[in-house]
Amino acid sequence: MRASGVSAVVVRQVYLLRGSPVRLLPMIAWVAIDIVLWGFITRYLNAVAGHGFNFVPALLGAVLLWDFLSRVMQGVTTAFFEDVWSRNFLNLFATPLTISEYLTGLVTTGVSTSLLGLMAMLALATGVFGLSFLAYGAAIAPFILVLFLTGIALGILGSAIVLRFGPASEWLIWPIPSVISPFVGVFYPLSVLPHWMQAIARGLPPSYVFEGMRAIVAGHGAPMGQLAMAAGLAGLYLAGACLVFAGVFRYAIRTGLIARYSAESVG
Protein backbone atom coordinates (compact mmCIF):
# COMPACT_ATOMS: atom_id res chain seq x y z
CA MET A 1 0.00 0.00 0.00
CA ARG A 2 1.41 3.40 -1.02
CA ALA A 3 1.31 6.22 1.53
CA SER A 4 0.79 8.75 -1.29
CA GLY A 5 -2.36 6.94 -2.45
CA VAL A 6 -3.85 7.02 1.06
CA SER A 7 -2.86 10.64 1.59
CA ALA A 8 -4.49 11.62 -1.73
CA VAL A 9 -7.87 10.46 -0.38
CA VAL A 10 -7.30 12.17 2.99
CA VAL A 11 -5.96 15.42 1.50
CA ARG A 12 -9.01 15.66 -0.76
CA GLN A 13 -11.28 15.50 2.30
CA VAL A 14 -9.14 18.06 4.15
CA TYR A 15 -9.48 20.44 1.19
CA LEU A 16 -13.24 19.92 1.14
CA LEU A 17 -13.56 20.63 4.87
CA ARG A 18 -11.27 23.66 4.64
CA GLY A 19 -13.07 25.00 1.57
CA SER A 20 -16.53 24.62 3.07
CA PRO A 21 -16.65 24.82 6.88
CA VAL A 22 -20.40 24.05 6.62
CA ARG A 23 -19.27 20.41 6.29
CA LEU A 24 -17.99 20.59 9.89
CA LEU A 25 -21.40 21.56 11.22
CA PRO A 26 -23.13 18.16 11.06
CA MET A 27 -20.15 16.55 12.79
CA ILE A 28 -20.70 18.73 15.82
CA ALA A 29 -24.16 20.30 15.73
CA TRP A 30 -26.37 17.18 15.65
CA VAL A 31 -24.44 15.34 18.33
CA ALA A 32 -24.43 18.47 20.47
CA ILE A 33 -28.22 18.72 20.13
CA ASP A 34 -28.54 15.05 21.15
CA ILE A 35 -26.37 15.59 24.21
CA VAL A 36 -28.30 18.70 25.27
CA LEU A 37 -31.66 16.95 24.80
CA TRP A 38 -30.67 13.78 26.65
CA GLY A 39 -28.71 15.73 29.22
CA PHE A 40 -31.87 17.50 30.35
CA ILE A 41 -33.90 14.28 30.17
CA THR A 42 -31.41 12.53 32.48
CA ARG A 43 -31.34 15.53 34.79
CA TYR A 44 -35.14 15.39 35.01
CA LEU A 45 -35.14 11.60 35.54
CA ASN A 46 -32.56 11.94 38.31
CA ALA A 47 -34.81 14.53 39.98
CA VAL A 48 -38.00 12.44 39.85
CA ALA A 49 -36.31 9.11 40.66
CA GLY A 50 -34.61 10.34 43.82
CA HIS A 51 -31.12 9.26 44.82
CA GLY A 52 -31.30 5.55 43.98
CA PHE A 53 -30.02 5.54 40.43
CA ASN A 54 -27.82 7.89 38.40
CA PHE A 55 -29.21 8.21 34.88
CA VAL A 56 -26.29 10.28 33.61
CA PRO A 57 -23.79 7.47 32.94
CA ALA A 58 -26.60 5.03 32.00
CA LEU A 59 -28.58 7.17 29.56
CA LEU A 60 -26.41 10.13 28.60
CA GLY A 61 -23.38 7.84 28.33
CA ALA A 62 -25.39 5.53 26.09
CA VAL A 63 -26.43 8.40 23.84
CA LEU A 64 -22.86 9.61 23.61
CA LEU A 65 -21.45 6.19 22.76
CA TRP A 66 -24.20 5.48 20.21
CA ASP A 67 -23.78 8.87 18.54
CA PHE A 68 -20.07 8.16 18.40
CA LEU A 69 -20.65 4.92 16.47
CA SER A 70 -23.06 6.72 14.11
CA ARG A 71 -20.50 9.50 13.53
CA VAL A 72 -17.73 7.00 12.71
CA MET A 73 -19.99 5.29 10.19
CA GLN A 74 -21.14 8.57 8.66
CA GLY A 75 -17.57 9.87 8.56
CA VAL A 76 -16.62 6.97 6.29
CA THR A 77 -19.75 7.08 4.13
CA THR A 78 -19.71 10.88 3.75
CA ALA A 79 -16.10 10.75 2.54
CA PHE A 80 -17.22 8.12 0.00
CA PHE A 81 -20.32 10.11 -0.98
CA GLU A 82 -18.13 13.09 -1.86
CA ASP A 83 -16.81 10.99 -4.74
CA VAL A 84 -20.35 9.91 -5.66
CA TRP A 85 -21.65 13.49 -5.61
CA SER A 86 -18.79 14.83 -7.74
CA ARG A 87 -18.89 11.81 -10.11
CA ASN A 88 -15.23 11.21 -9.45
CA PHE A 89 -15.05 7.42 -9.78
CA LEU A 90 -13.65 7.37 -13.31
CA ASN A 91 -10.96 9.90 -12.38
CA LEU A 92 -10.07 7.95 -9.23
CA PHE A 93 -10.21 4.36 -10.36
CA ALA A 94 -8.57 4.68 -13.78
CA THR A 95 -5.36 5.32 -11.81
CA PRO A 96 -2.84 3.30 -9.78
CA LEU A 97 -4.98 3.86 -6.66
CA THR A 98 -5.76 0.49 -5.05
CA ILE A 99 -8.92 -0.40 -3.15
CA SER A 100 -6.93 -0.84 0.07
CA GLU A 101 -5.45 2.66 -0.34
CA TYR A 102 -8.87 4.12 -1.06
CA LEU A 103 -10.56 2.40 1.91
CA THR A 104 -7.69 3.28 4.26
CA GLY A 105 -8.05 6.91 3.18
CA LEU A 106 -11.82 6.85 3.79
CA VAL A 107 -11.35 5.23 7.22
CA THR A 108 -8.64 7.71 8.23
CA THR A 109 -10.96 10.56 7.28
CA GLY A 110 -13.95 8.99 9.02
CA VAL A 111 -12.04 8.33 12.24
CA SER A 112 -10.58 11.86 12.29
CA THR A 113 -13.91 13.60 11.74
CA SER A 114 -15.69 11.38 14.28
CA LEU A 115 -13.05 12.21 16.87
CA LEU A 116 -13.99 15.87 16.39
CA GLY A 117 -17.60 14.98 17.14
CA LEU A 118 -16.56 12.87 20.15
CA MET A 119 -14.59 15.78 21.61
CA ALA A 120 -17.56 18.12 21.16
CA MET A 121 -19.91 15.59 22.79
CA LEU A 122 -17.53 14.95 25.67
CA ALA A 123 -17.01 18.66 26.30
CA LEU A 124 -20.77 19.21 26.53
CA ALA A 125 -21.64 16.05 28.44
CA THR A 126 -18.85 16.55 30.95
CA GLY A 127 -18.95 20.32 31.25
CA VAL A 128 -22.71 20.80 31.43
CA PHE A 129 -24.15 17.50 32.65
CA GLY A 130 -21.31 16.01 34.70
CA LEU A 131 -20.78 12.83 32.69
CA SER A 132 -17.28 11.46 33.15
CA PHE A 133 -15.75 8.64 31.12
CA LEU A 134 -13.77 7.87 34.28
CA ALA A 135 -16.99 6.33 35.62
CA TYR A 136 -16.50 3.45 33.14
CA GLY A 137 -12.90 2.81 34.26
CA ALA A 138 -10.57 0.83 32.00
CA ALA A 139 -13.56 -0.56 30.07
CA ILE A 140 -13.80 2.70 28.13
CA ALA A 141 -10.90 1.51 25.92
CA PRO A 142 -12.68 -1.64 24.64
CA PHE A 143 -15.96 0.34 24.45
CA ILE A 144 -14.37 2.84 22.07
CA LEU A 145 -12.49 0.14 20.14
CA VAL A 146 -15.62 -1.95 19.53
CA LEU A 147 -17.65 1.09 18.45
CA PHE A 148 -14.83 2.31 16.20
CA LEU A 149 -14.50 -1.06 14.46
CA THR A 150 -18.26 -1.50 14.10
CA GLY A 151 -18.76 2.06 12.82
CA ILE A 152 -15.99 1.62 10.24
CA ALA A 153 -17.41 -1.75 9.15
CA LEU A 154 -20.90 -0.23 8.72
CA GLY A 155 -19.42 2.72 6.82
CA ILE A 156 -17.56 0.48 4.38
CA LEU A 157 -20.59 -1.79 3.96
CA GLY A 158 -22.81 1.26 3.32
CA SER A 159 -20.32 2.52 0.71
CA ALA A 160 -20.33 -0.88 -0.99
CA ILE A 161 -24.15 -0.81 -1.15
CA VAL A 162 -24.13 2.64 -2.79
CA LEU A 163 -21.39 1.60 -5.20
CA ARG A 164 -23.46 -1.42 -6.22
CA PHE A 165 -26.96 0.10 -6.37
CA GLY A 166 -26.22 3.70 -7.31
CA PRO A 167 -26.47 7.15 -5.74
CA ALA A 168 -30.20 6.83 -5.03
CA SER A 169 -29.47 4.05 -2.53
CA GLU A 170 -27.70 6.63 -0.35
CA TRP A 171 -31.03 7.01 1.46
CA LEU A 172 -30.85 3.38 2.54
CA ILE A 173 -27.56 4.06 4.28
CA TRP A 174 -28.31 7.02 6.56
CA PRO A 175 -30.90 5.14 8.71
CA ILE A 176 -28.72 2.04 9.30
CA PRO A 177 -27.73 3.07 12.88
CA SER A 178 -31.40 3.72 13.73
CA VAL A 179 -32.37 0.30 12.39
CA ILE A 180 -29.70 -1.42 14.48
CA SER A 181 -30.24 0.54 17.70
CA PRO A 182 -33.32 -1.38 18.98
CA PHE A 183 -31.36 -4.64 18.75
CA VAL A 184 -28.22 -3.53 20.55
CA GLY A 185 -30.02 -2.27 23.65
CA VAL A 186 -28.71 1.27 23.74
CA PHE A 187 -31.21 2.31 26.45
CA TYR A 188 -32.40 -0.98 27.93
CA PRO A 189 -30.97 -4.39 28.88
CA LEU A 190 -31.14 -7.11 26.23
CA SER A 191 -33.20 -9.23 28.63
CA VAL A 192 -36.29 -7.10 27.88
CA LEU A 193 -36.13 -8.08 24.20
CA PRO A 194 -37.99 -11.06 22.72
CA HIS A 195 -35.79 -14.10 22.11
CA TRP A 196 -35.43 -13.57 18.35
CA MET A 197 -34.20 -10.01 18.93
CA GLN A 198 -31.81 -11.22 21.62
CA ALA A 199 -30.39 -13.77 19.16
CA ILE A 200 -29.69 -10.97 16.67
CA ALA A 201 -28.28 -8.77 19.44
CA ARG A 202 -25.72 -11.43 20.36
CA GLY A 203 -24.29 -11.12 16.84
CA LEU A 204 -23.95 -7.32 17.09
CA PRO A 205 -20.76 -6.12 18.84
CA PRO A 206 -22.26 -2.86 20.23
CA SER A 207 -24.70 -4.96 22.32
CA TYR A 208 -21.76 -5.99 24.52
CA VAL A 209 -20.69 -2.37 24.95
CA PHE A 210 -24.09 -1.26 26.22
CA GLU A 211 -24.55 -4.35 28.42
CA GLY A 212 -21.05 -3.71 29.80
CA MET A 213 -21.84 -0.08 30.42
CA ARG A 214 -24.98 -0.98 32.41
CA ALA A 215 -23.03 -3.62 34.36
CA ILE A 216 -20.50 -0.98 35.42
CA VAL A 217 -23.25 1.49 36.38
CA ALA A 218 -24.91 -1.27 38.45
CA GLY A 219 -21.58 -1.87 40.21
CA HIS A 220 -20.90 -5.33 38.74
CA GLY A 221 -17.67 -4.41 36.93
CA ALA A 222 -16.91 -4.64 33.23
CA PRO A 223 -17.30 -8.02 31.45
CA MET A 224 -13.85 -7.82 29.85
CA GLY A 225 -14.06 -11.31 28.34
CA GLN A 226 -17.28 -10.44 26.51
CA LEU A 227 -15.87 -7.12 25.40
CA ALA A 228 -12.79 -8.87 23.99
CA MET A 229 -15.11 -11.21 22.09
CA ALA A 230 -17.10 -8.21 20.84
CA ALA A 231 -13.87 -6.58 19.60
CA GLY A 232 -12.97 -9.79 17.77
CA LEU A 233 -16.46 -9.96 16.26
CA ALA A 234 -16.24 -6.31 15.17
CA GLY A 235 -12.84 -7.02 13.61
CA LEU A 236 -14.39 -9.89 11.67
CA TYR A 237 -17.22 -7.64 10.46
CA LEU A 238 -14.69 -5.05 9.37
CA ALA A 239 -12.73 -7.63 7.39
CA GLY A 240 -16.04 -8.87 5.92
CA ALA A 241 -17.10 -5.33 4.94
CA CYS A 242 -13.74 -4.79 3.18
CA LEU A 243 -14.22 -8.06 1.29
CA VAL A 244 -17.75 -7.04 0.29
CA PHE A 245 -16.49 -3.66 -0.97
CA ALA A 246 -13.68 -5.34 -2.93
CA GLY A 247 -16.21 -7.82 -4.38
CA VAL A 248 -18.58 -5.02 -5.42
CA PHE A 249 -15.66 -3.13 -6.96
CA ARG A 250 -14.69 -6.21 -9.00
CA TYR A 251 -18.33 -6.51 -10.09
CA ALA A 252 -18.33 -2.83 -11.06
CA ILE A 253 -15.21 -3.33 -13.17
CA ARG A 254 -16.64 -6.45 -14.79
CA THR A 255 -19.95 -4.81 -15.71
CA GLY A 256 -18.71 -1.29 -16.48
CA LEU A 257 -20.55 0.22 -13.52
CA ILE A 258 -17.55 2.37 -12.56
CA ALA A 259 -17.29 3.84 -16.04
CA ARG A 260 -20.95 4.83 -16.26
CA TYR A 261 -21.70 5.54 -12.61
CA SER A 262 -24.55 7.99 -12.22
CA ALA A 263 -28.04 8.10 -10.79
CA GLU A 264 -29.51 7.48 -14.22
CA SER A 265 -27.36 4.64 -15.38
CA VAL A 266 -26.89 2.35 -12.41
CA GLY A 267 -29.35 -0.47 -12.45
Place this chain on the structure above:
Amino acid sequence: MTPADPSQAVLSATGLRKTFARLTAVDGVSFEVRPGEIVGLVGPNGAGKTTTINMVLGVLQPTAGQVRIAGIDLARHRSQALAHTNFAAAYAPLPGNLTVEQNLRVFGLVYGVKGLGARIDEVIAEFDLERHRRAKCGVLSSGEQTRVTLAKAMLNKPRLLLLDEPTASIDPSTARDIRARIVAFAAEARGGVLWTSHNMYEVAEVCHRVLFLAGGKVLLQGEPQQLIRDHGAANLEDLFVEVAHEQLAAGGGGGGG
Protein backbone atom coordinates in the same frame (compact mmCIF):
# COMPACT_ATOMS: atom_id res chain seq x y z
CA MET B 1 5.74 -8.72 -14.70
CA THR B 2 7.86 -7.66 -17.69
CA PRO B 3 10.09 -4.65 -16.93
CA ALA B 4 9.20 -1.50 -18.82
CA ASP B 5 11.32 -1.22 -21.97
CA PRO B 6 11.40 2.22 -23.69
CA SER B 7 11.54 0.68 -27.18
CA GLN B 8 8.46 -1.53 -26.79
CA ALA B 9 4.88 -0.58 -27.54
CA VAL B 10 3.45 1.58 -24.74
CA LEU B 11 0.08 -0.05 -25.37
CA SER B 12 -0.58 -3.47 -26.74
CA ALA B 13 -4.21 -4.60 -26.97
CA THR B 14 -4.69 -8.17 -28.15
CA GLY B 15 -8.01 -9.77 -29.07
CA LEU B 16 -10.08 -7.41 -26.90
CA ARG B 17 -13.67 -8.46 -26.61
CA LYS B 18 -16.46 -7.15 -24.38
CA THR B 19 -19.90 -8.64 -24.18
CA PHE B 20 -22.81 -7.19 -22.21
CA ALA B 21 -25.57 -9.82 -21.96
CA ARG B 22 -26.35 -10.49 -25.66
CA LEU B 23 -24.61 -7.37 -26.95
CA THR B 24 -21.02 -7.57 -28.16
CA ALA B 25 -19.66 -4.04 -27.80
CA VAL B 26 -16.07 -4.82 -28.80
CA ASP B 27 -15.22 -7.89 -30.82
CA GLY B 28 -11.62 -9.02 -31.21
CA VAL B 29 -9.88 -5.66 -31.37
CA SER B 30 -6.06 -5.71 -31.53
CA PHE B 31 -3.72 -2.78 -31.93
CA GLU B 32 -0.56 -1.19 -30.62
CA VAL B 33 0.54 2.33 -29.75
CA ARG B 34 4.28 2.96 -29.92
CA PRO B 35 6.33 5.64 -28.16
CA GLY B 36 5.83 9.06 -29.75
CA GLU B 37 2.89 7.81 -31.82
CA ILE B 38 -0.59 9.33 -31.86
CA VAL B 39 -3.22 6.78 -32.81
CA GLY B 40 -6.74 7.94 -33.62
CA LEU B 41 -9.63 5.71 -32.63
CA VAL B 42 -12.61 6.78 -34.72
CA GLY B 43 -16.00 5.40 -35.55
CA PRO B 44 -19.71 6.17 -35.39
CA ASN B 45 -21.55 6.46 -32.08
CA GLY B 46 -21.79 3.04 -30.47
CA ALA B 47 -18.80 1.72 -32.41
CA GLY B 48 -17.03 0.61 -29.24
CA LYS B 49 -14.47 3.42 -28.89
CA THR B 50 -15.21 4.37 -25.28
CA THR B 51 -15.64 0.70 -24.35
CA THR B 52 -12.15 0.08 -25.74
CA ILE B 53 -10.73 3.10 -23.89
CA ASN B 54 -12.40 1.94 -20.65
CA MET B 55 -10.82 -1.49 -20.99
CA VAL B 56 -7.41 0.10 -21.52
CA LEU B 57 -8.02 2.32 -18.46
CA GLY B 58 -8.79 -0.73 -16.33
CA VAL B 59 -12.31 0.41 -15.42
CA LEU B 60 -13.92 -2.28 -17.57
CA GLN B 61 -12.81 -5.88 -17.56
CA PRO B 62 -12.58 -7.43 -21.04
CA THR B 63 -14.58 -10.60 -21.64
CA ALA B 64 -11.54 -11.83 -23.52
CA GLY B 65 -8.18 -10.49 -24.64
CA GLN B 66 -5.28 -8.77 -23.01
CA VAL B 67 -4.06 -5.22 -22.41
CA ARG B 68 -0.37 -4.56 -21.79
CA ILE B 69 0.78 -1.08 -20.85
CA ALA B 70 4.53 -0.51 -21.15
CA GLY B 71 4.83 -4.29 -21.24
CA ILE B 72 2.88 -4.78 -17.99
CA ASP B 73 -0.20 -7.00 -17.99
CA LEU B 74 -3.08 -4.76 -16.82
CA ALA B 75 -5.20 -7.67 -15.55
CA ARG B 76 -2.42 -9.03 -13.32
CA HIS B 77 -0.63 -5.84 -12.27
CA ARG B 78 -3.32 -3.19 -12.50
CA SER B 79 -1.72 -0.58 -10.25
CA GLN B 80 1.77 -0.84 -11.79
CA ALA B 81 0.35 -0.72 -15.32
CA LEU B 82 -1.91 2.27 -14.68
CA ALA B 83 0.99 4.20 -13.11
CA HIS B 84 2.28 4.60 -16.71
CA THR B 85 -1.00 6.05 -18.02
CA ASN B 86 -3.18 9.06 -17.61
CA PHE B 87 -6.28 10.23 -19.37
CA ALA B 88 -8.57 13.11 -20.17
CA ALA B 89 -12.17 12.80 -21.27
CA ALA B 90 -14.82 15.40 -21.94
CA TYR B 91 -17.23 13.45 -19.72
CA ALA B 92 -14.85 13.15 -16.75
CA PRO B 93 -14.16 16.66 -15.44
CA LEU B 94 -12.22 17.00 -12.20
CA PRO B 95 -14.29 17.64 -9.04
CA GLY B 96 -15.74 21.13 -9.27
CA ASN B 97 -15.59 21.72 -5.52
CA LEU B 98 -11.76 21.73 -5.41
CA THR B 99 -9.50 24.41 -6.84
CA VAL B 100 -7.25 23.76 -9.83
CA GLU B 101 -4.19 23.49 -7.60
CA GLN B 102 -5.96 21.25 -5.05
CA ASN B 103 -7.13 18.86 -7.79
CA LEU B 104 -3.64 18.69 -9.25
CA ARG B 105 -2.18 17.98 -5.81
CA VAL B 106 -4.71 15.22 -5.07
CA PHE B 107 -4.16 13.51 -8.42
CA GLY B 108 -0.41 14.04 -8.18
CA LEU B 109 -0.54 12.07 -4.93
CA VAL B 110 -2.74 9.42 -6.53
CA TYR B 111 -0.11 8.94 -9.25
CA GLY B 112 2.78 9.21 -6.76
CA VAL B 113 4.43 12.10 -8.65
CA LYS B 114 7.89 12.94 -7.30
CA GLY B 115 8.63 16.64 -6.63
CA LEU B 116 4.91 17.32 -6.85
CA GLY B 117 4.96 21.03 -5.98
CA ALA B 118 7.40 21.84 -8.81
CA ARG B 119 5.55 19.59 -11.26
CA ILE B 120 2.25 21.33 -10.47
CA ASP B 121 3.91 24.69 -11.19
CA GLU B 122 5.17 23.30 -14.52
CA VAL B 123 1.81 22.03 -15.77
CA ILE B 124 0.02 25.14 -14.55
CA ALA B 125 2.44 27.25 -16.60
CA GLU B 126 2.29 24.86 -19.57
CA PHE B 127 -1.51 24.99 -19.76
CA ASP B 128 -1.73 28.69 -18.98
CA LEU B 129 -3.68 28.16 -15.75
CA GLU B 130 -1.80 30.49 -13.40
CA ARG B 131 -4.67 32.95 -12.99
CA HIS B 132 -7.07 30.06 -12.28
CA ARG B 133 -4.76 28.31 -9.81
CA ARG B 134 -6.99 29.08 -6.81
CA ALA B 135 -10.32 29.01 -8.66
CA LYS B 136 -12.68 26.11 -8.04
CA CYS B 137 -12.84 23.93 -11.15
CA GLY B 138 -16.64 24.08 -11.18
CA VAL B 139 -16.65 27.79 -12.01
CA LEU B 140 -14.28 27.51 -15.00
CA SER B 141 -15.45 27.57 -18.62
CA SER B 142 -15.49 24.25 -20.50
CA GLY B 143 -12.30 25.22 -22.34
CA GLU B 144 -10.56 26.03 -19.08
CA GLN B 145 -11.79 22.79 -17.52
CA THR B 146 -10.41 20.88 -20.49
CA ARG B 147 -7.02 22.52 -19.94
CA VAL B 148 -7.14 21.55 -16.23
CA THR B 149 -8.02 17.96 -17.15
CA LEU B 150 -5.13 17.87 -19.61
CA ALA B 151 -2.78 19.37 -17.01
CA LYS B 152 -3.85 16.53 -14.69
CA ALA B 153 -3.28 14.05 -17.53
CA MET B 154 0.31 15.29 -17.98
CA LEU B 155 1.17 15.43 -14.25
CA ASN B 156 2.88 12.03 -14.09
CA LYS B 157 4.51 12.33 -17.55
CA PRO B 158 2.61 9.24 -18.68
CA ARG B 159 4.04 6.84 -21.23
CA LEU B 160 0.49 6.31 -22.51
CA LEU B 161 -2.02 9.14 -22.73
CA LEU B 162 -5.67 8.29 -23.40
CA LEU B 163 -7.83 11.08 -24.72
CA ASP B 164 -11.55 10.54 -25.23
CA GLU B 165 -12.85 13.46 -27.30
CA PRO B 166 -10.64 15.99 -25.51
CA THR B 167 -11.67 18.85 -27.78
CA ALA B 168 -15.41 18.18 -27.73
CA SER B 169 -17.48 21.29 -26.93
CA ILE B 170 -14.61 23.77 -26.95
CA ASP B 171 -13.95 26.62 -29.35
CA PRO B 172 -11.70 26.13 -32.43
CA SER B 173 -8.91 28.34 -31.08
CA THR B 174 -8.65 26.45 -27.77
CA ALA B 175 -8.96 23.13 -29.63
CA ARG B 176 -6.05 24.07 -31.91
CA ASP B 177 -3.96 25.05 -28.88
CA ILE B 178 -4.74 21.74 -27.15
CA ARG B 179 -3.87 19.74 -30.29
CA ALA B 180 -0.51 21.51 -30.49
CA ARG B 181 0.28 20.64 -26.86
CA ILE B 182 -0.57 16.97 -27.34
CA VAL B 183 1.48 16.74 -30.54
CA ALA B 184 4.38 18.32 -28.63
CA PHE B 185 3.92 15.79 -25.81
CA ALA B 186 4.18 12.89 -28.24
CA ALA B 187 7.17 14.38 -30.07
CA GLU B 188 9.18 15.58 -27.08
CA ALA B 189 8.26 13.24 -24.25
CA ARG B 190 7.95 10.23 -26.61
CA GLY B 191 4.61 9.37 -25.02
CA GLY B 192 2.11 7.28 -26.94
CA VAL B 193 -1.37 8.76 -27.39
CA LEU B 194 -4.67 7.01 -28.07
CA TRP B 195 -7.12 9.64 -29.19
CA THR B 196 -10.84 9.33 -29.95
CA SER B 197 -12.59 12.09 -31.81
CA HIS B 198 -15.52 12.72 -34.13
CA ASN B 199 -13.61 15.57 -35.76
CA MET B 200 -11.97 13.93 -38.79
CA TYR B 201 -10.03 17.06 -39.73
CA GLU B 202 -8.48 16.99 -36.27
CA VAL B 203 -7.67 13.29 -36.58
CA ALA B 204 -6.11 13.76 -40.04
CA GLU B 205 -4.04 16.65 -38.69
CA VAL B 206 -2.58 15.05 -35.56
CA CYS B 207 -2.74 11.27 -35.82
CA HIS B 208 0.05 9.15 -37.24
CA ARG B 209 -2.29 6.22 -37.58
CA VAL B 210 -6.05 5.77 -37.52
CA LEU B 211 -8.20 2.82 -36.49
CA PHE B 212 -11.74 2.83 -37.91
CA LEU B 213 -13.98 1.03 -35.48
CA ALA B 214 -17.56 0.01 -36.29
CA GLY B 215 -19.79 -2.62 -34.73
CA GLY B 216 -17.04 -3.31 -32.21
CA LYS B 217 -14.49 -4.31 -34.89
CA VAL B 218 -11.54 -2.60 -36.52
CA LEU B 219 -12.64 -2.15 -40.15
CA LEU B 220 -9.71 -0.12 -41.41
CA GLN B 221 -6.40 1.03 -40.09
CA GLY B 222 -3.48 2.93 -41.43
CA GLU B 223 -1.83 6.29 -41.91
CA PRO B 224 -4.59 8.88 -42.59
CA GLN B 225 -3.38 10.19 -45.96
CA GLN B 226 -2.63 6.68 -47.16
CA LEU B 227 -6.13 5.52 -46.21
CA ILE B 228 -7.65 8.45 -48.10
CA ARG B 229 -5.60 7.62 -51.20
CA ASP B 230 -6.23 3.88 -51.01
CA HIS B 231 -10.00 4.35 -50.87
CA GLY B 232 -10.20 7.20 -53.36
CA ALA B 233 -11.89 9.47 -50.82
CA ALA B 234 -11.68 13.26 -50.87
CA ASN B 235 -10.78 13.40 -47.20
CA LEU B 236 -10.96 11.41 -43.98
CA GLU B 237 -14.47 12.60 -43.18
CA ASP B 238 -15.81 11.31 -46.52
CA LEU B 239 -14.04 8.01 -45.93
CA PHE B 240 -15.54 7.85 -42.43
CA VAL B 241 -19.06 8.48 -43.74
CA GLU B 242 -18.59 5.90 -46.49
CA VAL B 243 -17.35 3.24 -44.07
CA ALA B 244 -20.08 4.02 -41.53
CA HIS B 245 -22.79 3.73 -44.23
CA GLU B 246 -21.38 0.45 -45.50
CA GLN B 247 -21.37 -0.89 -41.96
CA LEU B 248 -24.95 0.27 -41.41
CA ALA B 249 -26.08 -1.31 -44.68
CA ALA B 250 -24.38 -4.56 -43.66
CA GLY B 251 -26.43 -4.52 -40.45
CA GLY B 252 -23.51 -3.94 -38.09
CA GLY B 253 -25.06 -1.06 -36.26
CA GLY B 254 -22.54 -1.20 -33.46
CA GLY B 255 -22.33 -2.15 -29.93
CA GLY B 256 -20.67 -0.16 -27.24
CA GLY B 257 -20.08 3.44 -26.54
